[in-house]
Amino acid sequence: MIRRETITEAMYNAIRLGATKMPPDIRKALQKALSEETDPMAVKHLEVSLRNADLSEKGNGLVCADTGFPMYFIHAGAAAQVEGGFGVLKSCAEEATARATEECFLRPTMVHPVTRKNPGNNVGPGMPKVEIFFDREGDGLEILAAPKGGGSEIFGTFYRMMFPADGEAGIKKFVIECIKDACYAGKVCPPAIIGVGIGGTADLCMSMAKKAALLRPVGVHHSDPEAARLEKELYEACRKLGIGPMGSRGINAVLAVNVDVAVTHTAALPVAVNAQCMVGRRWIARIDGKGNIDYTGEMR
Amino acid sequence: MEESIRNISLPMTKEVACGLKLGEMVTVSGLLFTGRSRFHIRAIENDLYPPIDYEKINCFFHVGPVMRQEADGEWKVVSCEPTSSIRFERYGADVVRKFHLHTLIGKTTMGPATAQALKEVGGVYLSKIGLSGNALKGQVKKVHEVHFLEELGKTECTWIYEVDHFGPFFVAMDAYGNNYFEDLAKEAQSRMPEIEKSLGIPPGYDYTEVNA
Numbered sequence: 225m226i227r228r229e230t231i232t233e234a235m236y237n238a239i240r241l242g243a244t245k246m247p248p249d250i251r252k253a254l255q256k257a258l259s260e261e262t263d264p265m266a267v268k269h270l271e272v273s274l275r276n277a278d279l280s281e282k283g284n285g286l287v288c289a290d291t292g293f294p295m296y297f298i299h300a301g302a303a304a305q306v307e308g309g310f311g312v313l314k315s316c317a318e319e320a321t322a323r324a325t326e327e328c329f330l331r332p333t334m335v336h337p338v339t340r341k342n343p344g345n346n347v348g349p350g351m352p353k354v355e356i357f358f359d360r361e362g363d364g365l366e367i368l369a370a371p372k373g374g375g376s377e378i379f380g381t382f383y384r385m386m387f388p389a390d391g392e393a394g395i396k397k398f399v400i401e402c403i404k405d406a407c408y409a410g411k412v413c414p415p416a417i418i419g420v421g422i423g424g425t426a427d428l429c430m431s432m433a434k435k436a437a438l439l440r441p442v443g444v445h446h447s448d449p450e451a452a453r454l455e456k457e458l459y460e461a462c463r464k465l466g467i468g469p470m471g472s473r474g475i476n477a478v479l480a481v482n483v484d485v486a487v488t489h490t491a492a493l494p495v496a497v498n499a500q501c502m503v504g505r506r507w508i509a510r511i512d513g514k515g516n517i518d519y520t521g522e523m524r
Numbered sequence: 525m526e527e528s529i530r531n532i533s534l535p536m537t538k539e540v541a542c543g544l545k546l547g548e549m550v551t552v553s554g555l556l557f558t559g560r561s562r563f564h565i566r567a568i569e570n571d572l573y574p575p576i577d578y579e580k581i582n583c584f585f586h587v588g589p590v591m592r593q594e595a596d597g598e599w600k601v602v603s604c605e606p607t608s609s610i611r612f613e614r615y616g617a618d619v620v621r622k623f624h625l626h627t628l629i630g631k632t633t634m635g636p637a638t639a640q641a642l643k644e645v646g647g648v649y650l651s652k653i654g655l656s657g658n659a660l661k662g663q664v665k666k667v668h669e670v671h672f673l674e675e676l677g678k679t680e681c682t683w684i685y686e687v688d689h690f691g692p693f694f695v696a697m698d699a700y701g702n703n704y705f706e707d708l709a710k711e712a713q714s715r716m717p718e719i720e721k722s723l724g725i726p727p728g729y730d731y732t733e734v735n736a
């Protein structure tokens with residue numbers, strides 16, 4: 225039985241670490257990008273950003289001050305038992321988020337969409353976002369906390385319902401145009417990780433795009449060969465745009481293009497794009513069946 | 525390398541602003557005020573703005589910082605990452621004219637209306653270089669005042685910072701109506717046909733249109 229307190233603690237630490245550390249795969253990808261860029265401004269953008277991440281790791285500052293939308297993605301083992309039942313995960317996420325905000329690891333950024341009233345703790349209807357996946361085995365919980373950046377969400381979200389006749393050409397045209405627009409003047413803080421959802425319903429399509437952007441290590445391709453082929457072709461195309469870090473002249477508009485697919489209606493071709501900013505914030509807490517917590521920036 | 529970057533005293537004069545070149549990197553020292561969407565909307569729609577001397581405190585820093593109040597009541601900057609200025613374009617030009625601003629600092633850029641206003645008053649827009657919130661917070665020497673904290677909260681309210689060698693930033697809009705990113709966007713656009721070809725998108729391709 226995993227205790228409620230343990231879960232709250234794990235979520236709090238995961239979101240705190242997410243806000244203050246750069247995941248190792250992201251850092252490596254940014255360093256590679258730095259080695260490729262030649263324009264002085266492009267180089268400077270990356271140098272400054274990597275140094276900023278160093279400063280935050282050393283002094284408990286933030287990787288970026290806009291800690292964005294608080295999101296938790298949870299993998300529950302088939303035999304996992306949670307004190308009070310799985311419904312408490314939502315309350316745990318609220319407590320963890322409020323505490324991290326109180327302690328200035330998260331900026332109080334969530335407001336009512338119409339009145340713009342700010343509760344001051346990032347907690348309200350729908351937020352923090354909690355999503356649970358049930359695994360076929362195991363008895364623990366794996367909690368990935370992602371403070372999802374504002375700029376990348378605000379300027380990097382696109383959806384289009386196309387039709388079967390629009391074909392692969394339509395998918396590619398849409399994605400490359402979205403990326404060009406999202407990177408203009410550095411709006412999504414490039415080099416971005418681009419998630420692309422193809423198929424499903426509108427909500428599933430966007431959800432796939434978000435997860436493809438947030439939940440995959442940089443450099444890992446989809447197991448579906450068609451999806452993987454699209455990823456590679458789109459990634460190469462992005463590098464020819466002439467857009468680099470923070471929208472400067474350069475090569476690395478993106479660190480990766482991650483595609484996910486779902487079956488869809490025979491008359492439909494929905495495509496969604498969601499960007500993750502260069503800091504790629506996410507950190508993981510793994511709780512085993514006995515309640516021991518382990519924190520890591522490495523994804524499985 | 526950092527030493528070769530020009531430092532400008534705030535408030536920036538029109539003469540200094542007019543001498544800055546597109547793409548030039550600079551730092552600034554002196555007093556500035558912060559704000560974002562709510563500042564813009566309220567100043568223009570409701571004529572409601574912090575009662576400060578805009579001639580002296582003339583640099584508008586687009587930011588929603590993370591702030592912490594210490595036990596002694598003093599405010600400290602935890603992190604201050606410039607926020608996307610392009611969001612404020614609807615009000616940007618009016619704000620520049622109303623407060624006669626010679627310096628804007630933010631993320632991304634602004635649009636043609638603000639460019640025109642900056643040209644009229646002789647002002648520049650400075651854009652952030654990389655993610656630099658942690659370096660920037662160390663360059664804030666003192667938090668002087670805060671306005672509308674209760675009403676707007678720590679992120680949207682207006683803080684008055686005294687900064688020293690704050691930056692570096694680069695001139696993304698000069699005092700003559702030019703925009704660094706516009707040229708770049710044109711270059712990217714001109715590469716599109718070639719890129720589309722490499723992706724196997726037929727020339728003149730368009731999505732299926734289902735509306736009249």
Ligand code: SF4
Nearest residue numbers: 288373375376413501
């Ligand atoms: S888009 Fe940029 S400024 Fe916004 S959270 Fe991401 S890294 Fe920070």
